[in-house]
Amino acid sequence: MTQQLHDLPSQVRRDILRMVHAVQSGHPGGSMGCTEYFVALYFDILRHTPAPFNMDGQGEDLFFLSNGHISPVFYSVLARSGYFSVEELNTFRKLDSRLQGHPTTHEGLPGVRISSGSLGQGLSVAVGAAQAKKLAGDDRLVFTLHGDGALQEGQIWEAALYAGSKKVDNLISTIDANGQQIDGSTDEVMPMGDIGSKFAAFGWDVLHIPQGNDLDAVRSGLREAIAKTGKGKPVCVVMQTSMGYGVDFMAGTHKWHGVAPSDEQLEAALAQLPETLGDYPA
Amino acid sequence: MHSYSDSGSKDTRSGFGAGLLELGRSNPDVVALCADLTGSLKMDAFAAEFPERFFQTGIAEAHMIGMAAGLTIGGKIPFTGTFANFSTGRVYDQIRQSVAYSGKNVKICASHAGLTLGEDGATHQILEDIGLMKMLPGMTVISPCDFNQTKAATIAIAEHDGPVYLRFGRPKVPNFTPADRPFVIGQADVLTEGSDVTICANGHLVWEALEAANALEAKGIKAEVINFATIKPLDLETLLTSVSKTGRVVTAEEHQRHGGLGDSIAQALAMHRPTPMEMVAVNDSFGESGTPAQLLTKYGLDAANIVAAAERVLQR
Numbered sequence: 395m396t397q398q399l400h401d402l403p404s405q406v407r408r409d410i411l412r413m414v415h416a417v418q419s420g421h422p423g424g425s426m427g428c429t430e431y432f433v434a435l436y437f438d439i440l441r442h443t444p445a446p447f448n449m450d451g452q453g454e455d456l457f458f459l460s461n462g463h464i465s466p467v468f469y470s471v472l473a474r475s476g477y478f479s480v481e482e483l484n485t486f487r488k489l490d491s492r493l494q495g496h497p498t499t500h501e502g503l504p505g506v507r508i509s510s511g512s513l514g515q516g517l518s519v520a521v522g523a524a525q526a527k528k529l530a531g532d533d534r535l536v537f538t539l540h541g542d543g544a545l546q547e548g549q550i551w552e553a554a555l556y557a558g559s560k561k562v563d564n565l566i567s568t569i570d571a572n573g574q575q576i577d578g579s580t581d582e583v584m585p586m587g588d589i590g591s592k593f594a595a596f597g598w599d600v601l602h603i604p605q606g607n608d609l610d611a612v613r614s615g616l617r618e619a620i621a622k623t624g625k626g627k628p629v630c631v632v633m634q635t636s637m638g639y640g641v642d643f644m645a646g647t648h649k650w651h652g653v654a655p656s657d658e659q660l661e662a663a664l665a666q667l668p669e670t671l672g673d674y675p676a
Numbered sequence: 677m678h679s680y681s682d683s684g685s686k687d688t689r690s691g692f693g694a695g696l697l698e699l700g701r702s703n704p705d706v707v708a709l710c711a712d713l714t715g716s717l718k719m720d721a722f723a724a725e726f727p728e729r730f731f732q733t734g735i736a737e738a739h740m741i742g743m744a745a746g747l748t749i750g751g752k753i754p755f756t757g758t759f760a761n762f763s764t765g766r767v768y769d770q771i772r773q774s775v776a777y778s779g780k781n782v783k784i785c786a787s788h789a790g791l792t793l794g795e796d797g798a799t800h801q802i803l804e805d806i807g808l809m810k811m812l813p814g815m816t817v818i819s820p821c822d823f824n825q826t827k828a829a830t831i832a833i834a835e836h837d838g839p840v841y842l843r844f845g846r847p848k849v850p851n852f853t854p855a856d857r858p859f860v861i862g863q864a865d866v867l868t869e870g871s872d873v874t875i876c877a878n879g880h881l882v883w884e885a886l887e888a889a890n891a892l893e894a895k896g897i898k899a900e901v902i903n904f905a906t907i908k909p910l911d912l913e914t915l916l917t918s919v920s921k922t923g924r925v926v927t928a929e930e931h932q933r934h935g936g937l938g939d940s941i942a943q944a945l946a947m948h949r950p951t952p953m954e955m956v957a958v959n960d961s962f963g964e965s966g967t968p969a970q971l972l973t974k975y976g977l978d979a980a981n982i983v984a985a986a987e988r989v990l991q992r
Contacts, residue, residue: 450751458746499778507749509778512769518739519774522746522754525731529707530750549770552739 401670402433402474403609407640408667409470409674413486415660416676420487420495423650424541425467427572427607427635431539432471434612439620441534444476447504455534456523458508460516461541461570462496463652468506469493473674477505480674514547516540517567521557524565535623538567543575546584551596557628558597566619567598568631570606574648593630606635641666677893678868678886678901682850686823688880689787689844693718694823695830696755696785700726703753706834709744710757711737716846717757717787737762741770745780753834754782760789760843761802768808775839776812783833784809785842789819790930791958791975792847792880792968801963807935809841810908816861817908819843819929819937821882823851825905828859836861843879845930847968850883853903864911866918870898873986874918877928878904878937881956881977885928888982899986907937912944919951924992926985928956930977952992954985 406429414420436442440455448454459468466486473480478492485491492503496511508519516538524536540550557565569589577583590600599622603615615631622629637651638644641663644655655663699706700722709731710719723730731747733740737758744754756763763786764771775782786805793801810817816838820826826844833840853865867882868889877885882903889899900918904911919925925945927938938955945951958975972978 450749452750456749508745508780509773512773515738515742515770515774518742518770519746519749521739522743523749524746525743526747526750526752529728529752532750549738549742552733552736553742556733556736556739556743 399433399437400609402437403429403640404667405669405671406433406467406470406474408664408669409483410466411655411660411663412673413466413469413483414654416484417487418654420466420654421463421652422466422654423637423644423648424461424464424570424572426641426644427637427639428464428467428539428570429640430607430609430612431568431633432467434609434616435537436471436475438613439616444505447477449507451507452530452532453534455537456507457537458516458520458523459497459510459539461513461539461544462510465495465497468497472505478503483674484676513544514549517550517553520565520567521553521562524562527564535620536565540567540569542569542571542573542586542589543580543583545569545586545589554593554596554598561626562628563624563626565628566623566631567628568633570635571632572635572637574637574651576648576651578648590630590632597627598630599625599627600630600632603631603633606633607639677890680852680867680886682852684851685848686851687846687848688820688823688826689846690718691823691826692785692787692830692842692844693721695827697721697725699831699834700729703834705751705753706755707731707747707752708755708757709733709740711735711740711762713758717785719757737767738770741767742774744782745774745778748780748782755785756782757785757787759800760786760805761800764805764808765802772812776815779814780839781837783840783842787844788846789843790845790879791963791971791977792845792930794847794968794971795965797965798962803932803958803963804935805843806907806931806937807939810935810940814838815908816840816906818861818906819879820905821879821903822849822853824853824855824857825859828857829905832859832861845880849880852883862906862909862911864906864914865903866914867901867903868899870900871921872898873900873924873926873990874922875899875901875926875928875982875986876904876915876937876941877901878907879930881928881930884977884979885982887979888986891979891983892986897986897990904937907940910940910944912948915941915944916949919945919949923951924989925951925953926956926982926989927953928977928982931957933957933959952989954989956982956985
């Protein structure tokens, strides 16, 4: 299991790049930066039942992706953990696909519980789902992921205030602090200051994962977060990642936010990423 | 003369509050959310009796809509409550993505709609909400006419699986529909039978339409008044049956002409049975402060204006 776990990030990054390359559209940068998070979550942390998929998720941990544009990594990990076939990844962003550009429940893709893409809405949805769990006496947890740039949306702070003030303590929200957004670095576009302190001021328990592209660091960080649940505060994990991580010419820049690699770039990128678990058929 | 009588004027928002309380007692999955307007929405009785199922979100409507969408995941049936302006325009993208596109079973319940909010003025008098909501795929849109019908509609939408927009208001208006009448989504009610002109109305203007029908009858004109409480899905069969008899239509609503009931009926008639038609609605303007009655008169929405519209359409 541990070997397969450590084989996954390279394979997931291959999926991401091949999906985006095939249709020459999509968002590889943030997807690659969050690969370790998704692998840790879906293959180690979540207590979940991929099939048959149950929308209500009673008795399961739930995950909500608020920054829906990193759908490639979400789809890859959902497929590879058994929500749907890995072959279906080759329908990404094509006509009649369940793998829409941004994740949606509309086409009935197993594993997706809310549509996202318009930023800043996922935290509110997760708060609602967490409250539903409490009403049902269900002690499982609700996880969310947000981009640091997406925290610029006001609704995030409405939800953060609610979760802190109303003690929604079965919620673990991770911030992908990659310091990048479409128009440049967050420092250039809208400096975010100390994200952890902001959440702490809103009544959250905050912890940091400084090495968000180290799989074991993410796993232990999320375990630490779980240990903090049930104590009267929602938990915020500020996770430092590098956008485009895993391919030298894509890493650490906002330039690959929404840009697909060319044929040559794909070849060069895949050469840096061993095919550990088998590519999906093109 | 129509046989409807006011059993004692009440506000439609109180019909919502009464329906919600009844639902709280009969359906444990019903939960309610409010953005700091519990008293205005008449949700206090539900909040007091079911505190664990009532979520006070503070003045944060966008969050409230998202949270309601999340509560459906786990099988709850959330009813959100705030003013119509903050229930629609302010949170359109949240409704669009997290509720409608996501297919979530959220009931968006909106008070203080239209001009009859009165003195607060145009910032709060939304006249575009029905248009905004009916454009969303899969959204059911309902604007009941009185206390009894609002209560019945509130109860009925809990049984419907899918997002609903339920619109009601603040002023006390005649309560004239039967208290025991169940609400059927998508069914228009023929209130008076007539052969000369069909008057399609909803919300507070249904009573004005009944008053107009009386005035028209005194002039020898027989009006068929139909209460189109459900704007979407539109009851095409009832509309076409009536129009095949009368051949003339007047619509009446407390909403912009663009995007309201009249717009839906015009579209339906254009496609199925082109018919001369007049629209009693606000004509591309904002409202202003005033009493509800003053505003209905100034903006051309009262019974006298419906009578005038019927006379105009009969001359076409």
